[in-house]
Amino acid sequence: MLDFKYHITSIVAVFLALALGILLGSVIVDKGIIAEQQQALINSVKADVKQIQEENRSLKKELDDANQLQGGIFPLVVQERLSQKNIVFISSSLVSDTLKETLSESVEKAGAKSLHIRISAISVLDDPKKKSRLASFFPEENLSDDELKSKLIEEIAVxxxxxxxxxxxxxxxxxxILExxxxxxxxxNGFVFIGADLSKFDPEIIDLPLIGKLKEFGLPLVAVEVEKVSNSSIPLYQNAGISTVDNVDALSGRVSLVYTLRGVFGNFGVKPSAEKLLPIGISK
Known part of the structure; x- marks a missing residue:
């Protein structure tokens, strides 16, 4: 009886060992397959990355070539369009030196000379001494702050x-007050108002009243801003009835700037407020 039980136990042990061997063997095989699949995936990803890198290098070269071509074309497109003109850039907010240089270079390539004027908010009227000095320019007496500010803006325009x-x-x-x-x-011979994010300045304090006075002289008036602005000021300038360029830091915007200063009227750029990208077909 003991021998029979031992025999049965031995047979069960053999089958258990066999089953365990099959299981372990399957796991080992599966691990081998998984490892092969992982390696294949890694090789595929490496190949894709290499292809993308090659494509990026190719696209970068094409972009560099395009930028170089555009940079060379710009002077030809605007050549002598503003010959012997004096263009005044007006800002009532801080403007980066980079943008100033871009604007000046744009009109200079067209043959013009540039002058940058920054007018700070006339809050100095709160200073009695400064207010007295400014009021002395006008014969009227007892001018309110608003009246004096209006007179100042009118005289600045003149x-x-x-x-x-x-x-x-x-x-x-x-x-x-002025730089x-x-x-x-x-x-x-033409004026460019440099707009900015409306959270940083208010064009209704200086810009729009001055535009209203300058319009009386029949000279080109343009408002510009850079492409990336969270809260665009362009619609306010459009309501004032002047031309606008909403991407003046881009090559197309620089071209539009020159042509609007030539007298082409319109709203150019890439934002919803723009009518078209460029003053295409204009021969001025």
């Missing part, structure tokens, strides 16, 4: 757009 002794401009510079830099001279 001195920028017509031959004059620039007395007020010199006083504003002395009072550190003026560049190789251009006055009177100007």
């Amino acid at each position: 001195e920028l757009a017509t031959p004059s002794n620039k007395t007020l401009l010199k006083e504003l510079i002395d009072l550190e 003026m830099k560049g190789d251009g001279s006055l009177p100007a």
Whole structure:
């Protein structure tokens, strides 16, 4: 009886060992297959990455070539379009030196000279001494702050757009209300208002009232801003009835700037407020 039980136990043990061997063998085989599949996947990914890198290098070269070509074409497109003109850039917010250089270079390639003017908010009217100095330019008495500000903006427009002794401009510079830099001279032949994110400045304080006065002289007026702006100021300038360029930091925007200063009217750029990208077909 013991021998029979031992025999049965031995047979069961053999089958269990066999089953365990089959299981372990399957796992080992499966692991081998998985490892092969993993290696194949890694090789495939490496090949894809290499192909993408090659494509990126090719696209970068094409982009560099295109930028170089466009850079060479720009002077030909705008050549002499603003010959012997004086263009004044006006800002009431901070403008980066890079953007100033881009704007100046754009009109200079077209044959113009540029002058950058920054007008700070006329909050200095709160200073009695400065207010008195500014009020002395006008014979009227008892001007309110709003009336004095209106008179100042009107006189600024006159001195920028017509031959004059620039007395007020010199006083504003002395009072550190106005900054003026560049190789251009006055009177100007065209004006460019540099807009910015509406969270950083309000064009209704200086820009729009000054535009209203400058429009009386019949000179080209353009408002510009860079392409990447969270809260565009362009619609406000459009409501003032002047041309706009909403991507002046791009090559197409620089071309549009030159042509709007030539007298082409329109709203150009890439934002929803633009009518078209470029003043295509304009011969001015």
